[in-house]
Amino acid sequence: MTTTTSKAMIRFEDLRQEFTLTGNTFTALDGVSLDIADGEFVTVVGPSGCGKSTMLNAAAGLLDPTSGRVMVDDREVDGPSTRTGVIFQQYALFPWLTVRKNVEFGLELKKVPAKERRVIVDHYLELVGLTRFAEALPKELSGGMKQRCAIARAYAVNPEILLMDEPFGALDALTRVHMQEQLLKTWTQERRTVMFVTHDVDESVFLASRVIVMAARPGRIFKEIKIDLPYPRTEEMRLSDEFARLRTQVWEAVYHQPGVAEAHQ
Numbered sequence: 001m002t003t004t005t006s007k008a009m010i011r012f013e014d015l016r017q018e019f020t021l022t023g024n025t026f027t028a029l030d031g032v033s034l035d036i037a038d039g040e041f042v043t044v045v046g047p048s049g050c051g052k053s054t055m056l057n058a059a060a061g062l063l064d065p066t067s068g069r070v071m072v073d074d075r076e077v078d079g080p081s082t083r084t085g086v087i088f089q090q091y092a093l094f095p096w097l098t099v100r101k102n103v104e105f106g107l108e109l110k111k112v113p114a115k116e117r118r119v120i121v122d123h124y125l126e127l128v129g130l131t132r133f134a135e136a137l138p139k140e141l142s143g144g145m146k147q148r149c150a151i152a153r154a155y156a157v158n159p160e161i162l163l164m165d166e167p168f169g170a171l172d173a174l175t176r177v178h179m180q181e182q183l184l185k186t187w188t189q190e191r192r193t194v195m196f197v198t199h200d201v202d203e204s205v206f207l208a209s210r211v212i213v214m215a216a217r218p219g220r221i222f223k224e225i226k227i228d229l230p231y232p233r234t235e236e237m238r239l240s241d242e243f244a245r246l247r248t249q250v251w252e253a254v255y256h257q258p259g260v261a262e263a264h265q
C-alpha cells in the first residue's frame, strides 16, 4: 500500500528486510511504502512479529535494507542521525551518571552552554516527574523512573524526528496516561514528526492522527486508519463514542486479520 502526503519527512520506499538465521532467510518486511508528513504523529500497531520494530529500526538507520530504502527529508538513511531521537522500551542509561547528567549528556555533545543546559534539563526533569531524583543514579530508580529518565534524555536534545518503540510499555497505567498527555503537549507545541510503535490499541488511537496497522508473514502494511479527533486530546475524548468507534476499527484491523487468531491458538 502506498500513501503519499505533500511533504514527507520520513518516506519508506518499497522496503524489504530479510534476516538470515542459521542458514534460513526470513522476510521480516516486504514492500513497505509509507510517507509520514513533516509534523505528523503516526502510530504503528499490529500482531507480534509483523515487523513494527524492524520498520522503526530502518528509519533510525540501524539496519541495512535488503532492498528499497528509507528517506528522511529527501536523504537516504544510511546510519543514525542527530536529527532523529530514538526511544526503546528498555533504554540503557549510563549507570555511572546521575539522572541530571544522563539527561544533559546529548546537550553537552551538542555544545549547548551550561546555563542553557540547566534550564533545559530542569524543564524535562519536571515534565517526566523526576525533579526530586535529579542527583540519583539509575540503580536507585524503579524501572518506570528509568524509562522516564530515558524519555527526558531523548526530548532534551529536541530532535526533529522521534522514533518511539513501545516507550511507555513498562510504565504503570497512570504514569502511562500522564506520559501520553505530556507527549502530545510537547508535540503540539514543537511539532516534531513522530513514529510511535505500540501494542496498545487505545494508545494508538489516543495519540495519532493516523494509525498504521501491519500484518505478519511477511510484515507489511495492512491498513491505515485516519484519526479525525481534534487536538488537544482530552480525557473526555477517551470516553467518547467516537473514540470507541475508532478503537473498534483499529482492534478489528489488528486482531481480525486472516491468520492472527490461528497464530494464537
Ligand SMILES: Nc1ncnc2c1ncn2[C@@H]1O[C@H](COP(=O)(O)OP(=O)(O)OP(=O)(O)O)[C@@H](O)[C@H]1O
Binding pocket: 019, 020, 021, 028, 046, 047, 048, 049, 050, 051, 052, 053, 054, 055, 199, 219
Ligand atoms: N536482527 C534480527 N535477526 C533475525 N531476525 C530478526 C531480527 N530482528 C527481527 N527479526 C525477526 O523479524 C520479525 C519481525 O520482528 P519485529 O521485532 O520487527 O516485530 P514486531 O512487530 O516489532 O514484534 P513485537 O510486537 O513482538 O515486538 C520477527 O520474526 C523477528 O524474529
